[in-house]
Amino acid sequence: MIYLDNAATSWPKPPEVLRAAAGVMAQPFGNPGRGGHRASLCAGRVVYACRETVADYLKAAPERVIFTLNCTDAVNLALRGSLHRGDHVLVTHDAHNAVMRPLSGMEARGEITLSVLKADARGLIAPSAIDEAVTPQTALCVLTHASNVTGIVQDAGALIAAAHRYGIPVLLDAAQTAGTVPLSGLNADLLAMPGHKGLMGPMGTGILYVGEHVEPRPLREGGTGSLSESVHQPSMLPDRYESGTLQLPALAGLLQGVRFVRAHDAQIHAYECELIDALRAQLEEIPGVTVYGAKDAPHVGVLSFNLAGRESAEVADALDVRGFCLRGGLHCAPCMHHYLGTQGTVRASVGPYSTLREIDQLADAVRSLASKM
Ligand SMILES: Cc1ncc(COP(=O)(O)O)c(C=O)c1O
Missing domain, CATH: 3.90.1150.10 (Aspartate Aminotransferase, domain 1)
Incomplete structure (x- = not known):
């Protein structure tokens, strides 16, 4: 078999990814953050190491790295958590349905309006497209870093700078660039990526980086293992967004996947x-x-x-x-x-x-x- 569908999910994974994912199931790893016993603490250390490694890769603070199920889950948290009725959103022709379906649903319900940024004949978007499409109601610009159809990479740094000139935050969908194209320094406010494609982790992993100037509402609330005396969702990161048991075997694999990617730069x-x-x-x-x-x-x-x-x-x-x-x-x-x-x-x-x-x-x-x- 010759596998050439790495844009859907990467295969094969580095051997250390497989060993790490299997290892935490073969040994007594507990539920991370859900107890003071050694099995739970060991699991918590794996999750923290993964968070720290991703944060180092993104040059971000570890608590701003939120683990999600996949890139779609990260995009949904960013969009549904950030937008309000009456908002105008800028989007691109190369957006995946992970972006288009939540936005189109909100548009169909009359909650938001959408504008698609103009692209040139090569499929590239110039920063001036943002100048042309922006309105006083524009609340978010959603960019796709690389098309999952043609592979063409947009100049995300220039586009993000253009949106920021109007004070508009940017969600960057880095599904096809995470692990290969540098993401730190682009200055995206929200950065969604899968862990299971270019970052070489197992399926069931995704990441949302939440920047300092944005504060999406959580979509899922519940137990976090922290502040358990309260019936209210904690406000601190990453707990605000990570309710329920985390996917420990997959995160153990993702940790090794990100290390692999970083070793080859x-x-x-x-x-x-x-x-x-x-x-x-x-x-x-x-x-x-x-x-x-x-x-x-x-x-x-x-x-x-x-x-x-x-x-x-x-x-x-x-x-x-x-x-x-x-x-x-x-x-x-x-x-x-x-x-x-x-x-x-x-x-x-x-x-x-x-x-x-x-x-x-x-x-x-x-x-x-x-x-x-
Ligand atoms: C550009 C883009 N965005 C989002 C996604 C969704 O990623 P996931 O399958 O991790 O939800 C994909 C998947 O191929 C993609 O290519």
Whole structure:
């Protein structure tokens, strides 16, 4: 099997991730923060080490790192916790449904209004798009750092600075950049990311960084193991947002995943771009293949293509039969397909363990499929 769906979730994970996740289940680890006995304290230390490691990666205070179930959960907390009736929200054409569905639901209920920022022909958004769309009611700007369809990376630093000039806080969806593109220094007020993609952790992990100038309302309230004498939700971070038992095995794995990513630093992004550029170069030579997204735009290891006259799902299925795991369809990003004028695409996304040989094998398989058209 050749796995090229790392944009959905990364595989394989580093061996230390597997060992750590299994290790906390094999040994007597208790419920973190739920007791004074040694098993609970050991578990609490794992959670704290993970929080501290993520905080160090983001150059943030550890208490501002909130663990969530996935990136969607982090986005929902940021959006539903921050917006009020009458707010206007700026969003982008490349937003995933993790962003679009909560926002569209609020819009349909008449709670908020939405504007989509203008993108140029390469799919890039200029800071001036914010100047054009902002209104006195604009309460939040939601940016997608990299498209999960084309892999194109926006200049988040410049866009965030543009929104801040109007005093508008920014939620950055870093689902496709966390672990590969630097996130610290961008100055996002809310930063949502999965732990299970580029950060190499297990599924069931996500992170919301909550900046100093924002204070979303919690969506979930309950036991935190702290201030138990009170029936009211604690106001201190991270407890305010983390009610209920945490996913200890997954967080133990995430800790190792983030350490792995940090140990390889910028090499992972450079390597993944090298692989995806090699794939693009080969696919562009095949008659009947269209590759999406500007060649020269900044990107991550994600690429979409189509074969003339064939549905993307049909092509993905044909590749699956030949041993390749790629995703066909809309990738939960209908607005991006509207922008591209496509009904779906076949997406290849690489990870740190992907190889040039796998890329060549995929190109050969697509060549063979294209020749049978
Ligand atoms: C840009 C983007 N945002 C959000 C998500 C949702 O991430 P998760 O599956 O962790 O909820 C994805 C998933 O692919 C994504 O690509």
